[in-house]
Amino acid sequence: MTGLSASIAALRAEFGDAIGRSLASCGGSIVYASRERSHDVLAWLKNTPAEGYNYLADVTAVEYRDPERPLEVVYQLRSLSRRADLRVKVALDKAGPLEVRSVVDLWRGADWLEREVFDMFGIVFTGHPDLRRILMWETYAEGYPLRKDFPLRGHFSRAEQTRQALAANPEAHYSMEELSIADAFNELPTDMRERLARGERGFLK
Amino acid sequence: MGLTNPELTTVSTVSPNWVTTRLDFLTNWARANSLWPMPFGTACCAIEYMATAASRFDLARFGMERQSFSPRQADVLICAGRLPFKLAPVIRRIWDQMPQPKWSISMGACASSGGIFDNYSMVQGIDTIIPVDVYVPGCPPRPEGLLYGIMLLQKKIKGESITDDGLREEKLVGPSGLFLPPERVDELSEPFGNSVQQTRSA
Numbered sequence: 001m002t003g004l005s006a007s008i009a010a011l012r013a014e015f016g017d018a019i020g021r022s023l024a025s026c027g028g029s030i031v032y033a034s035r036e037r038s039h040d041v042l043a044w045l046k047n048t049p050a051e052g053y054n055y056l057a058d059v060t061a062v063e064y065r066d067p068e069r070p071l072e073v074v075y076q077l078r079s080l081s082r083r084a085d086l087r088v089k090v091a092l093d094k095a096g097p098l099e100v101r102s103v104v105d106l107w108r109g110a111d112w113l114e115r116e117v118f119d120m121f122g123i124v125f126t127g128h129p130d131l132r133r134i135l136m137w138e139t140y141a142e143g144y145p146l147r148k149d150f151p152l153r154g155h156f157s158r159a160e161q162t163r164q165a166l167a168a169n170p171e172a173h174y175s176m177e178e179l180s181i182a183d184a185f186n187e188l189p190t191d192m193r194e195r196l197a198r199g200e201r202g203f204l205k
Numbered sequence: 206m207g208l209t210n211p212e213l214t215t216v217s218t219v220s221p222n223w224v225t226t227r228l229d230f231l232t233n234w235a236r237a238n239s240l241w242p243m244p245f246g247t248a249c250c251a252i253e254y255m256a257t258a259a260s261r262f263d264l265a266r267f268g269m270e271r272q273s274f275s276p277r278q279a280d281v282l283i284c285a286g287r288l289p290f291k292l293a294p295v296i297r298r299i300w301d302q303m304p305q306p307k308w309s310i311s312m313g314a315c316a317s318s319g320g321i322f323d324n325y326s327m328v329q330g331i332d333t334i335i336p337v338d339v340y341v342p343g344c345p346p347r348p349e350g351l352l353y354g355i356m357l358l359q360k361k362i363k364g365e366s367i368t369d370d371g372l373r374e375e376k377l378v379g380p381s382g383l384f385l386p387p388e389r390v391d392e393l394s395e396p397f398g399n400s401v402q403q404t405r406s407a
């Protein structure tokens with residue numbers, strides 16, 4: 001595999017200025033999309049039959065050591081039928097809002113991936129149905145661990161970290177959907193239904 | 206001991222005598238040889254723990270015939286593996302659910318000190334969360350190492366006395382939100398080894 005993916009030329013023809021630079025790296029192709037139109041670009045890549053990137057392998061983010069460089073959200077796409085890969089990046093200027101459109105409506109599997117990026121980098125995915133922390137507990141107050149300005153051991157003292165961790169309710173991390181009993185709600189015992197309705201372990205929609 | 210009969214608890218206020226030492230011998234012999242472990246396996250140490258429990262090393266030889274997966278029926282909590290902060294309230298709750306008499310073994314470098322994970326997400330030694338009786342070093346410890354730790358715990362149990370009031374005292378999480386003074390937690394979590402090169406920023 002040498003050279004750029006043919007999808008990139010097609011993207012330029014379709015979106016023009018919304019497509020930034022592109023490069024070939026380690027046998028793969030990388031293309032930058034603008035923050036405003038990232039959702040359109042990804043939707044087009046998924047829904048155009050000639051492209052057919054129907055599988056979102058990963059959503060992640062990169063912050064570079066150079067403080068001038070913007071954060072990048074990385075979408076690793078794959079077309080299962082064409083056996084082709086494409087990496088789409090969206091650069092987020094650190095001065096501006098760290099926001100990008102969620103792609104959960106395109107790929108359902110982006111749900112937890114975007115939550116992880118939010119948890120680790122603090123990037124907000126607008127339109128995400130349930131944007132909560134996923135690796136750290138929900139009341140975690142120290143910031144976003146994979147940001148370069150985050151010290152390795154965290155901001156707080158160990159005693160404070162231990163205190164906050166012990167104060168967390170280990171049962172409060174799961175929503176009803178994750179427990180997969182939302183559909184069975186009406187079959188639950190009355191007292192449990194009352195507790196769940198009060199939101200003790202998450203809310204029913 | 207957990208003796209609630211007031212006539213019997215008066216025994217503990219006097220110095221050890223022939224009756225209490227004989228009673229100690231009997232109860233300690235029984236306890237040390239029927240330790241039911243509550244495995245709390247989080248990482249590679251748990252693999253070694255499983256090897257210890259399986260036929261080649263056979264934990265049952267030491268009275269640990271029954272793996273107790275319910276804290277209510279367990280005597281010794283074995284934390285096998287690193288403990289992230291997110292699991293800290295979980296292991297604390299399991300420890301609080303275990304009835305007295307109870308002991309705990311911290312298995313491996315990570316459970317004992319945080320090991321290589323001197324970072325924002327990892328508890329730097331489970332002794333900042335629960336009291337620990339025996340630390341087993343190793344990364345991970347071989348089954349022989351864990352068995353040696355268990356034998357040390359049995360030795361410790363055989364030295365206990367019902368006249369010692371403090372032994373069965375519950376060390377609960379206090380109003381400070383910790384079961385140790387905060388300075389002590391900081392001291393226990395102090396970086397060491399290569400990581401002294403790194404500084405905390407706040």
